[in-house]
Amino acid sequence: MQAIIQAVVARIAASAVLAQLLGGAAQVFVTPAPEGVGLPVLTISRVEQITAHAFGGAACETVDIDLTLAAASMEQTLSLGDALTALFDGAAFTLSSGMLLLCEQTGASRVDLAAHNSQNLEVFQTTIRLRLITYQPPAS
Numbered sequence: 001m002q003a004i005i006q007a008v009v010a011r012i013a014a015s016a017v018l019a020q021l022l023g024g025a026a027q028v029f030v031t032p033a034p035e036g037v038g039l040p041v042l043t044i045s046r047v048e049q050i051t052a053h054a055f056g057g058a059a060c061e062t063v064d065i066d067l068t069l070a071a072a073s074m075e076q077t078l079s080l081g082d083a084l085t086a087l088f089d090g091a092a093f094t095l096s097s098g099m100l101l102l103c104e105q106t107g108a109s110r111v112d113l114a115a116h117n118s119q120n121l122e123v124f125q126t127t128i129r130l131r132l133i134t135y136q137p138p139a140s
Contacts, residue, residue: 001049004063004132007101011093012042017083021076031068040071040080045127059136070125077124084128102133 009028012018022040029037031045046066053060067084071077088103 001047001061001063004061004101004134005044005047005065007093008044008065008067008088008130008132011087011091012084015083015087018080018087021080021083028067039123040069040076042067042069042080042084044068050131058138059134061134063132063134065130065132066127067130068125068127070123072122072124074124077126081126081128088128088130100135102135103130 012028022042027042029041029043031043033041033043044065045068046064048064050062050064051060052062069077069080069084071080091103093101
């Protein structure tokens, strides 16, 4: 499962669109983000293994990952959410282990206004759930 999380983080970090929207390199934190990190912030808020099974001699694993992003404006939150959706929805890429990773967006929450963060600023946030399926072909 760690390889899947690393692949998601690497894909986000390599996105020029997200870097531009974030005003620099895209950083992803595992919840909670370190204290004092400014907005916008992107966190992996939930990781849950749904299934692990063999299919036709191949090892398969299905994992849900929630990416939560928080920003100071609704517009920025929506822009970042759209960019994340475009980055992952329907994407397929190969992990270093040779596994194929298939992604689909299974849902996004509405944009919520959290009362205030630790710096006493209004925060808008949304969560995008990704379902990631790995497929390791059998050795030939």
